[in-house]
Amino acid sequence: MNLERRLQACDVVAREAQYLDQQRWQDWLALYAEDAVLWVPTWKNESELADDPMSELSFMYLEGRAFLEERVQRVVSGRAVSLVPIPRTAHIVGGCLAHSDDDGATVTVESAWSSHVHLHKDAGLVSYAGRYQHLLRRDGDDYRIARKKIILTNDVLVSKLDFFYI
Amino acid sequence: MMHPDPRQLVQDDADSFLVHRDIYRDPEIFEWEMRYLFEGTWNLVGLASQVPRPYDFMTTHIGRAPVIVTRDGNGKLHCLLNSCRHKGAMVCHRRQGSAKNFVCQYHGWAYDSSGRNILIKDRAEGGYPPCFDQQDHNLQPVARFAEYRGVLFASLRPDVPELPEYLGDLRTMIDLIVDQSPDGIECIAGQGNFTFQGNWKLQLENGVDPYHFSSTHPSYIHALQKRGTMGSVYSTFRSSALERGTFAFEHGHNAMWGPAPSDKATPLSFVRDELQQRVGEVRARWMTYVRNITAFPNAQFAENASLQLRIWRPLAVDRTEMRTFCLAPVGEPAEARRLRIRQYEEFFNPSGLATPDDIANYEDSQRGMAARAIQWQQGHARGTQQASAAVPPAAAELGLAPRSSVIGPFNLGDETVMQHTYRYWRELIERGLARDAAQGDAP
Numbered sequence: 001m002n003l004e005r006r007l008q009a010c011d012v013v014a015r016e017a018q019y020l021d022q023q024r025w026q027d028w029l030a031l032y033a034e035d036a037v038l039w040v041p042t043w044k045n046e047s048e049l050a051d052d053p054m055s056e057l058s059f060m061y062l063e064g065r066a067f068l069e070e071r072v073q074r075v076v077s078g079r080a081v082s083l084v085p086i087p088r089t090a091h092i093v094g095g096c097l098a099h100s101d102d103d104g105a106t107v108t109v110e111s112a113w114s115s116h117v118h119l120h121k122d123a124g125l126v127s128y129a130g131r132y133q134h135l136l137r138r139d140g141d142d143y144r145i146a147r148k149k150i151i152l153t154n155d156v157l158v159s160k161l162d163f164f165y166i
Numbered sequence: 167m168m169h170p171d172p173r174q175l176v177q178d179d180a181d182s183f184l185v186h187r188d189i190y191r192d193p194e195i196f197e198w199e200m201r202y203l204f205e206g207t208w209n210l211v212g213l214a215s216q217v218p219r220p221y222d223f224m225t226t227h228i229g230r231a232p233v234i235v236t237r238d239g240n241g242k243l244h245c246l247l248n249s250c251r252h253k254g255a256m257v258c259h260r261r262q263g264s265a266k267n268f269v270c271q272y273h274g275w276a277y278d279s280s281g282r283n284i285l286i287k288d289r290a291e292g293g294y295p296p297c298f299d300q301q302d303h304n305l306q307p308v309a310r311f312a313e314y315r316g317v318l319f320a321s322l323r324p325d326v327p328e329l330p331e332y333l334g335d336l337r338t339m340i341d342l343i344v345d346q347s348p349d350g351i352e353c354i355a356g357q358g359n360f361t362f363q364g365n366w367k368l369q370l371e372n373g374v375d376p377y378h379f380s381s382t383h384p385s386y387i388h389a390l391q392k393r394g395t396m397g398s399v400y401s402t403f404r405s406s407a408l409e410r411g412t413f414a415f416e417h418g419h420n421a422m423w424g425p426a427p428s429d430k431a432t433p434l435s436f437v438r439d440e441l442q443q444r445v446g447e448v449r450a451r452w453m454t455y456v457r458n459i460t461a462f463p464n465a466q467f468a469e470n471a472s473l474q475l476r477i478w479r480p481l482a483v484d485r486t487e488m489r490t491f492c493l494a495p496v497g498e499p500a501e502a503r504r505l506r507i508r509q510y511e512e513f514f515n516p517s518g519l520a521t522p523d524d525i526a527n528y529e530d531s532q533r534g535m536a537a538r539a540i541q542w543q544q545g546h547a548r549g550t551q552q553a554s555a556a557v558p559p560a561a562a563e564l565g566l567a568p569r570s571s572v573i574g575p576f577n578l579g580d581e582t583v584m585q586h587t588y589r590y591w592r593e594l595i596e597r598g599l600a601r602d603a604a605q606g607d608a609p
Contacts, residue, residue, distance in 0.1 A: 044356055046260055055503060057507060061508065073385075079388060122363075159360060159516070159529065160516045
């Protein structure tokens, strides 16, 4: 994979964080392929992550962009008690490592992230952290997200979380 | 208030039933609850299927006390206080696992899987007084530990009713869960745990509150309606033809139920024929109903398009820990299991489309109740005209005799189901306070 594609792939990961923080929901959705999977596994115990979403519990397992659109709709609808007013987030993504076995047709980007979520009421600030694993697929001149796995380090949630918190 | 009187906190007159807001916000009342409810009666601690093999263990709390549920080498279950007899340190440090021994990390005292002390490090050189040999050095078992059909209950106090008597009619509601497979139920691997900034009774009440659904969860209902073809147990929630009901049982337990408008999309529909043959038409039909039940004081099972066990631990008057588990019949078809998990995640998860809105409401209620000028809740009055001590056909067909039932149209939204729970709440606190006063032992 050449340097240009490597940079392009890491750029997608950075742009995703930017779109979430700026609540540019349509731009965020456009990063995802139609058949994309967004997966946040639970932990089975202190050291083992759930690894089969068909037989083990996930915090989220959204298969297909239509389910991401449903989540966005919930945020912008003003009908979800927990999302009025919409919390503000700041994602920090670092340590991006991109590799490809097919000269950049598909690229896996691994990274570490943390997110600070400002909840308005009580001036509450909540932090979540973990690792991302993005599987990107070449689509024309750019990459789209085919699959994203979010490993959540602090799995005892502070009340709740939504897709854009993490 | 300086010295609250439990009789003044739950006012129970012929034509009105009122709960004082201090029960959600007063630290002294919280202290009573820990002492006389959570540390004073039976608590649901988990399922036997969470510790299936010899030497399996899991840890939890009863009130403030950390406990280990452990299966010894002979397969016998024990519920032990997770505290070394020497200096008090916890001897088990993981949520669950398998261990033949529990060794204290502090001074090395060791216990076997039944809690028996098997080592006091350097005992011979220790110069212990003779009376030391007379002391019990084993991990202390809880006062009472019993099982109802694979559901484990424990009490820190010995003076509680026998478990079958304590559970009463709730046993039948538990049967409707356990009997969903000939081999019982299991916890699906993975947990969704969280804490919230609110009193534990906000969860207790919400779990059997049919009134909140249409106003708390419109975004969830909207999402399901938009999916259209997928159907849902909630997509026809306004249907006036639907009846829903509540049952108030003895000892604070209760149930809320409603026939599922459509069971096309539920995991149990995959095994409907097997269920009917094994448990009969009535119980098989009840298994498809939307049902939430409370095992007072610390747990609820909730079933709609999937099945949840939620166990709460009050941390402070305004802070609660929730441990939640996705339950499933053992051996269900893989396709049903997949559907169950997805529907669980989107409804029950604290990262789903519905539960975050419940939690937001608990926290908003707690914030709002900081307005101390308002003393009395208006939250337990709906259904007063319909509440009846007569046994309705819906209860009779299950062999139940609730203390009180309300059955009516979908939008009735009964709240009286909590009245018996709060009467028992008051009874336990009054009894505990009287007992401590007699012993000169204030909390």
